[in-house]
Amino acid sequence: MTENKNYQNPEVQEPENDEQEIDWMDILRRIYAIRKTLYKAAGVGVVLGIIIALSIPKQYTVTVTLSPEMNGDKTSGGLASLASSFLGGSANSGSNDALNVTLAPNIVSSTPFVLELFDTRVQTLDGEQDTTLVAYLDEQKRPWWGYIKAAPGMAIKAIKNLFSEKTDTTTTLNPFQLTEEEYLKVEELREVITADVDKKTAMTSITVTLQDPKVTAIIADSVVGKLQQYIIDYRIKKAKEDCAYLEELYHERQQEYYEAQSKYAHYFDTNRNIAFQSVRAEQERLQNDMNLAYQVYSQVAQQLQVARAKIQEEKPVFAVVEPATIPLEPSGTSRKMILAEIIFLIVCGTGIWKLLGHSYWHQIRKGLK
Structure with a gap:
């Protein structure tokens, strides 16, 4: 008798699809x-959204973009080097600045x-x-919940002012010791x-809101002006x-040269017709003093011209790529978008609660009982 291989136990069934x-x-x-x-929730969302949207003050943002001068090799082509080579000297204008x-x-x-602002x-x-x-x-507007949040601090400050003596508030700002308000x-x-710098291009963006x-x-x-002046200084x-x-x-060497020149001229005019050797020796000494004073005076004058050229050479150049302009539209999220988001959140929250949360909450309460 052969066994029926197609026979299946009726108690054993194929697993159903759990999906x-x-x-x-x-x-x-x-x-x-x-x-x-949901209609009621949408109405509540509209009212709440209008209140919140109108409570948030408008913000305006201005961004200024600067392109600073890239530091290169200034030892061969700078103004100081040109002035130095023209005057017969040498200038080493290459510098490694701690500020960049x-x-x-x-x-x-x-x-x-x-x-400073x-x-x-x-x-x-x-x-x-x-x-x-x-x-x-102090005149900027804040949302109504900002005043509620600041109310305890304002009350404490008012109480302190009642029991504290009035002092002169016309003091200069001291970065070392600031008051709480400052x-x-x-x-x-x-x-x-805020300021942001692109390390690849060195483009600097200043943003004010x-x-x-x-x-x-x-x-x-x-x-932007203060930042430029700070780096330039x-x-x-x-x-x-x-x-x-x-x-x-x-000026000191100039005065010394003028004095030596005056002494030589005065001595030469006074003793021009005297043929004594001592007179000639003194005249030669005064002339040498005058020439030496002129050489020192001339060298200092050359160094001064190089130093003046170096000031201009060391002054960085900032190209304002995007200047400051008065914005026409506020920045940030618009009031319409805020209203739409609040309506969406309240309607979705209400729907989820009615469809899922309400039943789960009843089950939890039954389980606790």
């Missing part, structure tokens, strides 16, 4: 069933640099405010004024010190 197909029609029916709730364009972000965010005169686009930057920061304003400016377009453009232009500081020393030395 469950999504019933989109059921989902649509459930969404349709809660459509009134890659440090622009650190310079812009440094406390002394930010404090406090007294910058700014004017709003509507002309209603013409004041300093530090005073304008420190907060410095931190605020560090957030709205404030609530008034004209003030933003003024501060961006001021930051650093680069030519040593050359200017050398030039000032040579200027002083030049």
Whole structure:
């Protein structure tokens, strides 16, 4: 008797496919069933979105792009080298600066640099405010939740002012010791004024974000000017010190030469008809002193010309690729987009809660009971 190989145990069945197909029609029916709730959620989203969108003040951004001079070999083609070779001297103008364009972000965010911006005169686009930057920061709008967040600190500050003696607030800014108010304003400016450097191209971008377009453009232009002047002052500081020393030395040697020349001329005129050997010896000595003084005076004059040329050579050049202009449109997320995002989040959250979260919450409550 042969065994039927096709026989299967009726109790042993093939495993069913565990993958469950999504019933989109059921989902649509459930969404349709809660459509009134979703309409209400959309209405709440519209109201809440309008409140939040109108509470967030508009921000304007200005970006200025600089292209600094690339450091090259200045030992053979600079102004100082040309002046030196023309005057018969030599100048070594090659320098390894500790300050370069890659440090622009650190310079812009440094406390002394930010404090220099406090007294910058700014004017709003509507002309209603013409004041300093530090005073304008107090006039900037904040969302209503910002006032709620700052309310405890303002209350504590008011209580302290009641029990503290009034002091003269017309003190100069001291980077070494800032007050709490000055420190907060410095931190605020560090957030709205940033610098970025492309290490490959050395292109420097200065970005300023404030609530008034004209003030933003003024501060961006001021930051660029101060940054340029800061780097220029650093680069030519040593050359200017050398030039000032040579200027002083030049006037001293000039005076010595004039005095030696005057003595020689006076002695020659007085003893021109006297043929004594002692007179000739004294005349020759005075002439040698005058020639020596002239040689020293001439050498110092040459060195002074080289030093003056070196100041111009060491001065870096910044090409403003994108200047500061008053922006026409606000930056950041638009109010329409904020409104749409809030409506979308509230409607989606409500739908997920009604379709999934509500049932799970009842199951959890039953399990806890």
